[in-house]
Amino acid sequence: MKKIYALLFFTVYAAANTLELTVSGAKNAQMPLTIMVLDETNKELNTIADIIKNDLQFTDQFNATKQLIANNLPKKELLKTIKNLCTTGTPLALCLNTPSKNSIEWRLYDTMQGTMIEGKKYKKQGNVIRGWAHTLADNVFKTLTGNEGFFSSRITYCKEFHTKTGKLARHIYIADFDGSNPELLVENSTITVAPRWNVDQKNPLIFYSEYADTNVRLMSVDMKKKTTIASDLDGINMLPGFSPDGKSVVYCASNGDGNCQLYHHTKGTLQSFTRNNGNNVAPIFIDNDHICFCSDAQTGNPQIYIGNMKTGHVQRITKGGYCTSPSFCHQNNTIAYHSKINGVMQICLYNCTTKTHTQITNGNQNKHEASWSPDGTHLVFAQELAGNSRVASLNLLTKTTKYLTPADSRCNYPHWSPRYTHFPVVV
Amino acid sequence: MWLWQLKNIHKRHLLWLKFFSVCLFVHLTFLSWVFFIDHDTSHTISVSLNKHMDYSAPILFVPLKPSSFAKASADTTKQTTTVQPTIGATKKFAAQSKPVPTVQPVKKTSTPATTLTATKPAPVKKATPTPTVPAKTTPKPPVTKTIENKPAIASSCAKSSADKPAKKEVAQKTEPEQQKITPEKPVQPVAETINHTTPQQIIPENAQFSDNYREVEAMRRTALLQKELLNNWKPPVGMPASAACEISFTVDKNGTVKTTTMVKSSGIVMYDLSARHALFAMKMPQWTHGKTLTITFKQ
Numbered sequence: 068m069k070k071i072y073a074l075l076f077f078t079v080y081a082a083a084n085t086l087e088l089t090v091s092g093a094k095n096a097q098m099p100l101t102i103m104v105l106d107e108t109n110k111e112l113n114t115i116a117d118i119i120k121n122d123l124q125f126t127d128q129f130n131a132t133k134q135l136i137a138n139n140l141p142k143k144e145l146l147k148t149i150k151n152l153c154t155t156g157t158p159l160a161l162c163l164n165t166p167s168k169n170s171i172e173w174r175l176y177d178t179m180q181g182t183m184i185e186g187k188k189y190k191k192q193g194n195v196i197r198g199w200a201h202t203l204a205d206n207v208f209k210t211l212t213g214n215e216g217f218f219s220s221r222i223t224y225c226k227e228f229h230t231k232t233g234k235l236a237r238h239i240y241i242a243d244f245d246g247s248n249p250e251l252l253v254e255n256s257t258i259t260v261a262p263r264w265n266v267d268q269k270n271p272l273i274f275y276s277e278y279a280d281t282n283v284r285l286m287s288v289d290m291k292k293k294t295t296i297a298s299d300l301d302g303i304n305m306l307p308g309f310s311p312d313g314k315s316v317v318y319c320a321s322n323g324d325g326n327c328q329l330y331h332h333t334k335g336t337l338q339s340f341t342r343n344n345g346n347n348v349a350p351i352f353i354d355n356d357h358i359c360f361c362s363d364a365q366t367g368n369p370q371i372y373i374g375n376m377k378t379g380h381v382q383r384i385t386k387g388g389y390c391t392s393p394s395f396c397h398q399n400n401t402i403a404y405h406s407k408i409n410g411v412m413q414i415c416l417y418n419c420t421t422k423t424h425t426q427i428t429n430g431n432q433n434k435h436e437a438s439w440s441p442d443g444t445h446l447v448f449a450q451e452l453a454g455n456s457r458v459a460s461l462n463l464l465t466k467t468t469k470y471l472t473p474a475d476s477r478c479n480y481p482h483w484s485p486r487y488t489h490f491p492v493v494v
Numbered sequence: 495m496w497l498w499q500l501k502n503i504h505k506r507h508l509l510w511l512k513f514f515s516v517c518l519f520v521h522l523t524f525l526s527w528v529f530f531i532d533h534d535t536s537h538t539i540s541v542s543l544n545k546h547m548d549y550s551a552p553i554l555f556v557p558l559k560p561s562s563f564a565k566a567s568a569d570t571t572k573q574t575t576t577v578q579p580t581i582g583a584t585k586k587f588a589a590q591s592k593p594v595p596t597v598q599p600v601k602k603t604s605t606p607a608t609t610l611t612a613t614k615p616a617p618v619k620k621a622t623p624t625p626t627v628p629a630k631t632t633p634k635p636p637v638t639k640t641i642e643n644k645p646a647i648a649s650s651c652a653k654s655s656a657d658k659p660a661k662k663e664v665a666q667k668t669e670p671e672q673q674k675i676t677p678e679k680p681v682q683p684v685a686e687t688i689n690h691t692t693p694q695q696i697i698p699e700n701a702q703f704s705d706n707y708r709e710v711e712a713m714r715r716t717a718l719l720q721k722e723l724l725n726n727w728k729p730p731v732g733m734p735a736s737a738a739c740e741i742s743f744t745v746d747k748n749g750t751v752k753t754t755t756m757v758k759s760s761g762i763v764m765y766d767l768s769a770r771h772a773l774f775a776m777k778m779p780q781w782t783h784g785k786t787l788t789i790t791f792k793q
Contacts, residue, residue: 096728098764128731158771159764179771184763211764212732444732464732 097130098211100159101152105145107135111196112163115171118200119161122218123208125245126444127465132157146181153178161207173203175210185210197248198490205486217440220244221484221491222447223252223262223273224458227477230256239275239288241493244440244483246458246471250493253288261436264484266309271484271491276305285318291494303327308351308358311397315376317350317358329360331376340374341381351395353419359393359402371404371417384417385424392436398443405434414448414461428461438483447471449479718779727772727791730764735793739766741773742788749778757788765791 100123102116116133123129136148149160160176166188174186187206191199198219205216222244225237239253239262253259255277262275265287274287274297285298285305298304302321309316315333317340322328329340329347341347345364352358356376363369365383369391374381389407396403402417408426412433416425427446428434437448446461450468458472458481472478484491704710729737740758743751751773759766769791 094728095731095733098730098768126732153771158767177767179767179774211762213762 097128098159099130099157100132100161101157102131102133103136103148103160103162104133105136105140105162105164106138108138109165112165112171114196115200115203116163118197119163119204119207121245121247122201122204122216125469126208127462127467128212136162149176149178150181151178159184159211163203171199171203173207175207193489195490195492197243198492201243201490202488214444215442215486217244217442217445217486219486219488219490220441221264221487222246222438222458222471222481223264223484224449224472224478224481225260225262226472227456227479239273240478241273241491242471245460245469249472252290252292252493253294259286261305261480263307263482266311266313266485268485268487269489271487274307276303285320290491306349308349310352310355312355315352315355317352317376319348319350319360329358329374340376340379349392351393353395353402359395361391361393361404371402384422390415394438394446396439396443398439398441401443403437403439403446405437414446427463427466436480436482438481440483441486445483447481447483449481715779715781719782722776722779723772723789726775727769729791729793730768733762733765733793737762737765738790738792739769740788740790741766741769742786743773744786745778745782745784747784749780749783751776751778758790760791 102120104112104116106112113135120131120133123131136145140148145162149162152160158178160178162174162176164172164174166172170188170190172186172188175184176182177184189199189203189206192202193199201218204218208214208216208218221241223239223241226240227235227237230236234256235258236256237259238251238255239259240249241252242249252273253262253275258278260276260278262273265272265274270289272287272289274285276283277286282299282301283303283305284296285307286294287297288294297307298318298320300320301323302325304318304320307316307318310333315331317329317331319327320330322330326344327346327348328342329350331338331340340350340358341360341362341364343362343364345362345367346369347360347362347364348369350358350360353373357373358376359371359373361369362372366387368387368389370383370387371385371390371393372381372383384402385404385406389412391405391412393402393404395401400419402419404415404417405412406415406426407413411431412435413426414428414434414437416427417423418425433451435449435451437446439446444463446463448459448461449456450459450470452474455474456477456479457470457474458478460469460471461467462469471481704713737760738758739756739760741754742757743754746752754770754773756766756770773789
């Protein structure tokens with residue numbers, strides 16, 4: 068009995084009093100981070116640090132600064148320097164070092180305690196410095212946020228210009244995710260439209276449509292600028308969508324019928340998925356068996372549909388209006404599409420889980436061809452502005468828009484690539 | 495068997511006596527610890543961001559039975575009228591705040607955390623006593639009579655104490671007044687005059703109030719800590735709404751945070767870091783000095 072009372076006594080003693088506090092109105096803020104280059108004379112390391120800083124700041128989640136440290140600083144002094152950052156309100160420090168010619172080492176420190184949170188040695192892959200920097204930025208971003216980064220991806224878009232004869236032409240460019248380092252990939256004297264990345268991370272290709280003499284054919288181009296004809300059916304061949312496993316392709320083609328139908332190419336066979344009197348365009352794969360596309364067969368105005376490749380069942384997800392250009396993100400299971408609202412094309416989101424629609428853009432500028440980033444936090448699209456067209460990137464976390472192409476050029480048809488371990492550049 | 499019990503009956507009594515004395519000793523020890531030794535050093539505080547909460551709400555102590563004011567029935571009815579509108583306000587307050595705070599007093603009796611979360615609708619419960627106040631006021635007229643008579647008596651006392659006839663007259667006057675005054679007609683004229691001079695307690699619609707002073711004190715303490723946290727903690731951009739971390743820390747006698755321990759991580763490094771850095775940047779209120787606290791940071 069004494070033991071029971073003693074047990075009860077200590078149980079009551081151990082039970083802590085609890086108070087619940089609720090705080091409201093606290094604003095979110097960017098996380099300060101200092102990138103410390105542990106060899107101030109190393110230009111390559113300096114360049115990498117600048118690129119990582121720009122990458123992290125692009126997300127609007129970090130306020131990154133760079134600090135140069137003398138080479139071969141003693142470890143105690145380095146820790147002291149790191150701890151001093153805490154007094155300036157910087158809780159994170161990223162130290163970059165090159166232990167050997169073929170590797171780069173990064174270490175993330177908690178400045179308050181002076182302890183290392185994470186550290187890795189990255190073996191250089193390829194010859195592109197900014198590719199290494201983007202990969203390091205992806206690793207750091209994943210350590211801090213738990214989410215995959217998108218810095219090792221690229222975007223493609225069309226840029227209009229007039230030839231010497233005054234003819235309108237479009238060239239295809241690829242650039243980093245923030246629009247920097249644009250590279251010319253396809254230079255034709257004809258019109259090229261709707262470039263699309265494939266899903267193969269080891270062999271990146273861009274599929275685009277090219278105006279030929281008798282038709283609009285589907286072409287593919289690799290990073291060495293080698294082009295191949297992908298589909299040359301009569302009429303229009305454009306806008307391919309690739310299945311996640313990379314084994315199937317669906318694209319729209321008129322095949323001489325006047326209307327665009329969807330064609331499914333798998334296991335060496337080409338089958339027609341739609342057979343109606345409307346135009347069916349912009350197919351994308353939701354998973355290996357379902358596609359999302361735009362069609363005006365039912366209502367006369369383009370609507371967004373989801374179709375089952377196996378059963379042929381088609382379900383409409385938009386209710387009226389003028390809806391085009393669907394783009395699907397696997398990370399958040401959401402379809403982005405364009406809808407004409409009050410005469411202006413805006414971007415809307417359809418959540419496949421909750422089956423709800425949300426309008427995410429406003430304003431008087433028309434938006435076209437939205438494409439998701441690999442992590443599902445950004446959308447790249449073409450925005451018409453004062454008679455011109457620019458490629459813009461919308462951050463869904465902060466609702467801020469950044470222009471990726473200059474104001475004096477007319478750019479459109481953007482598309483975001485997957486993440487690459489080997490950063491693709493034009494050779 | 496009965497003979498054996500008779501023989502050993504003294505042993506049984508002794509056994510019961512021993513048992514009783516042990517129990518008494520344990521209870522007395524526990525009670526003495528509760529009242530004289532326990533300094534209530536351990537607190538667990540859950541902090542969450544809720545954009546629907548109104549933190550400008552004042553925290554007021556509203557006694558059920560005002561002692562210094564004249565306890566006229568009209569006065570109490572007016573108090574009830576002033577309190578009644580705020581019942582709706584407190585109810586609204588409780589309805590808006592889905593993660594409702596339960597600001598509990600420091601209860602030294604056994605109050606596990608689970609029971610505290612169950613008592614979340616405390617603000618609503620606090621309002622419920624007020625409807626009973628009008629019911630309680632009905633028997634008050636006899637009390638008001640005595641209060642009313644006091645000025646008369648006081649005035650009579652202010653006169654010469656030797657003036658017995660005057661007293662008698664006053665007493666006689668008071669007696670007929672007492673006879674005249676009925677519960678149905680009381681005090682309203684007198685109460686009105688009293689109300690003109692004495693200030694009424696105005697309770698804002700969004701106020702948090704309680705009739706328990708310890709609860710009010712606990713609410714004020716937590717409000718201080720909330721305010722300090724609000725000034726120092728800014729969650730990183732892009733965090734999921736379900737992110738939460740629990741940090742235990744010790745505050746020394748000077749008010750500086752000494753050691754911190756991550757009790758439960760949110761799984762997001764920068765979220766945990768921002769919470770920990772906010773703790774070190776805070777100026778801890780006086781009541782936290784020398785104590786160990788645990789705070790849950792929620793969004």
